[in-house]
Amino acid sequence: MQAKILSANPRALSEDDLTLARAPAPGEIPLIDFGPFLAGDDAARRRVVAEIAEASGSIGFFTLVGHGVPLELIDAIFAQSAAFYHAPASLRESVAATDDWFRGWLPQPAAGSAANNSRMFEQFRFQAEWTPRGAAYDHLYSLPMKWPKGLPGFRETCMAYYDAVSGLGRMLLQAFALGLGLPEDRFERYYAQPLTQANLLYYLPLPDGAAAEMSNMVAHTDSPPLAILAQDSNGGLEVCRRDGEWISAPPVAGGFTVNIGNMMMWWSNGRYVSTPHRVKNRRGRERFSIPLFVVPDRDIVVEPLPELLAPGEAPAFPPIHVGEHMAQYYKTRKPAA
Secondary structure, eight states: OOOOOOOSSOOSOOGGGGSOEEOOOTTSSOEEEOHHHHHTOHHHHHHHHHHHHHHHHHTSEEEEESOOOOHHHHHHHHHHHHHHHHSOHHHHHTTBOOSSOOSEEEOOOOTTSTGGGTBOOEEEEEEOOOOOOSSTTTHHHHSOOOOOSSOTTHHHHHHHHHHHHHHHHHHHHHHHHHHTTSOTTTTGGGOSSBOOEEEEEEEOOOOTTOOTTOOSEEEEOOSSSEEEEEEOTTOOEEEEOTTSOEEEOOOOTTOEEEEEOHHHHHHTTTSSOOOOEEEOOOSSSOEEEEEEEOOOBTTOEEOOOGGGSOTTOOOSSOOEEHHHHHHHHHHHTOTTO
16 A cells, blocks of 8 residues: 655644544554664664564554663653743743744644644754855754753753754664665765754643544654654554554653654655654643654755666655755744644
């Protein structure tokens, strides 16, 4: 079954949001121990690569443990996220994102607005800062981060987490390359000054008696090559199988949920699949999650890798310029939307 690409900027309910999710069967979302890959034993690395390739080509999601990111750092970033969202509204407003300053805090759209039907959550975006190059899409690099004042350790914890999980992302890229039969450094050239971004997400619970199709985030696929998600204990993430059936993707303590995004599907010419997913927070309490999106440099053109095409085979996907693509994403995902 050909993977279905949904908009990375969902605006309205789709038919996917009308379908209820069931609990996953054991192994339906694979649990993969990344420790043997990091340890460096060749045979063990090959086993992990095979597991990741299988998950990436089937459901496009897996749970990763043994990843090497300190659990105390994961706990610390969740604590800082809670402190940020529990602080007075004026603190968040002081670091609000704008149309041309896309880093910072984005509020939940106003109740009753069209966007509120598809984005019932708040977010705080942060990423590394790079020196401007005096070229197109410089705004994706050059505007400095806005950090809230009055939250001790917030910036330091966010960037320590960013560095650690970004490093994990580079190791995962090696595994993805090996799973495609490519040199493990095949994707490294695309990440000299990456647009990798982390988000602190905050979801209020859906109202009591909410319709079954109501979501905090409607069905969509992610644009970047991969996302590494830390979930709190509430759950709420739901994933669409290749046959169209929806299942929940519950958190695993200390683990990350990893998913393939559109750009990795394009690079792999469809061997790895980008899978629709959504969020429904029905636990009656606030939910926190922290995705990190492993985005390439702004100047990269993402297209099926020539090594993966048979002689005379046409690419299954057209080329996409990362800077242009991400600039359009931020334009259509502006705070007022």
